[in-house]
Amino acid sequence: MKRDFRALLNPALERIEAYKVEGGQDAQVKLNQNESPFDLPMWLKDNILDEFRREPWNRYPDILPYRGMATYASFLGVPVESVIMSNGSNEMLYTIFMACVGVGRKVLIPEPSFSLYDKLAVLLQGEIVSVPLQPDLGFDVDAIIKAATQEQVDFIVLSTPNNPAGKSMSHDEIERIVSTCDAIVLADEAYIEFSRQESVVDLIDRYPNLIVLRTMSKALALAGMRIGFALTNPELMGEITKPKIPFASGRLAEITLANVLENYSLVTDAVRYILAERQRMEEALAGIAGVEVFESDTNFLIIRVGNAKEVFTKLREGGVLVRNVSGYPLMENCLRCNIGLIEENDRLLELLKSC
Numbered sequence: 228m229k230r231d232f233r234a235l236l237n238p239a240l241e242r243i244e245a246y247k248v249e250g251g252q253d254a255q256v257k258l259n260q261n262e263s264p265f266d267l268p269m270w271l272k273d274n275i276l277d278e279f280r281r282e283p284w285n286r287y288p289d290i291l292p293y294r295g296m297a298t299y300a301s302f303l304g305v306p307v308e309s310v311i312m313s314n315g316s317n318e319m320l321y322t323i324f325m326a327c328v329g330v331g332r333k334v335l336i337p338e339p340s341f342s343l344y345d346k347l348a349v350l351l352q353g354e355i356v357s358v359p360l361q362p363d364l365g366f367d368v369d370a371i372i373k374a375a376t377q378e379q380v381d382f383i384v385l386s387t388p389n390n391p392a393g394k395s396m397s398h399d400e401i402e403r404i405v406s407t408c409d410a411i412v413l414a415d416e417a418y419i420e421f422s423r424q425e426s427v428v429d430l431i432d433r434y435p436n437l438i439v440l441r442t443m444s445k446a447l448a449l450a451g452m453r454i455g456f457a458l459t460n461p462e463l464m465g466e467i468t469k470p471k472i473p474f475a476s477g478r479l480a481e482i483t484l485a486n487v488l489e490n491y492s493l494v495t496d497a498v499r500y501i502l503a504e505r506q507r508m509e510e511a512l513a514g515i516a517g518v519e520v521f522e523s524d525t526n527f528l529i530i531r532v533g534n535a536k537e538v539f540t541k542l543r544e545g546g547v548l549v550r551n552v553s554g555y556p557l558m559e560n561c562l563r564c565n566i567g568l569i570e571e572n573d574r575l576l577e578l579l580k581s582c
């Protein structure tokens with residue numbers, strides 16, 4: 228072969244990188260991936276596995292996970308035609324971006340925001356219209372509407388509550404964007420269970436251009452099971468389903484989802500614990516000299532320290548793994564620490580005080 232193999236690949240690969248998580252996956256105290264600190268109880272895992280054992284493992288699951296979709300639709304009280312399930316919400320993001328983005332299509336992304344949005348827009352050769360957050364890391368809704376209108380964007384992606392910045396838009400603000408902008412609007416509600424603001428799922432049958440994204444990886448503590456959902460009106464659903472990978476969700480994911488939703492008090496108890504700890508941590512962190520803490524609507528807190536790289540390393544040496552998010556715009560010297568168990572949070576506080 229005469230040509231360098233790189234010349235044969237998608238040219239957008241030069242502008243993206245493989246996904247990395249700094250610091251690896253194992254740590255004594257793991258606060259870097261916004262996971263729940265609560266695994267499912269053994270009795271529930273046993274029920275799930277008993278059910279899974281009776282499934283035919285030699286047979287493909289359904290092309291789309293209809294059982295899981297029916298379960299989630301009845302849990303939310305929405306028509307099943309408005310629901311699609313995926314292998315984690317990341318898979319659904321790929322699907323939706325493939326449906327909405329192509330060469331030269333304009334994608335509005337508030338920045339900073341979940342890194343996968345930029346990556347997918349670049350990969351699909353869309354044109355990113357980036358709208359900065361406010362200095363307090365809140366959304367600038369007027370600027371979003373102005374940019375969407377002036378630039379005539381095709382697709383708007385909102386992580387609300389926002390990862391990595393932590394803040395939400397209100398229900399009214401999202402409705403204002405959906406109703407005034409001539410674009411498909413994706414509201415990624417990965418952290419909605421921790422938010423002071425209401426979900427916009429109630430708007431999906433009122434607006435033809437709204438898609439809501441959900442994950443079971445955060446409040447529902449199922450990051451290892453890979454379950455996500457998109458919710459939208461049946462017409463738009465028919466279109467965004469077209470690029471979906473067939474057979475992407477396994478039988479175990481559907482069974483797990485049903486069992487967890489039947490025992491939802493496990494989730495509400497965990498969320499109550501995490502919200503109480505978020506409040507305690509916010510106050511405790513604000514009392515540490517040299518630490519600035521930002522208000523959060525998620526299961527993590529953003530702190531600004533003197534030197535994020537140094538503090539990250541000291542925490543890591545002390546057995547606590549957080550995420551260094553200081554490379555994002557407006558987030559210089561910021562660390563993202565998700566809420567863990569009381570003793571894990573205490574360990575973080577102790578180490579930060581000693582830094």
Ligand SMILES: Cc1ncc(COP(=O)(O)O)c(C=O)c1O
Pocket residue numbers: 260261314315316317318341386389390415417441442443444450453454455
């Ligand atoms: C805003 C946001 N969306 C989507 C995801 C993807 O979650 P999953 O693929 O585990 O459902 C994450 C994970 O961190 C996230 O923060």
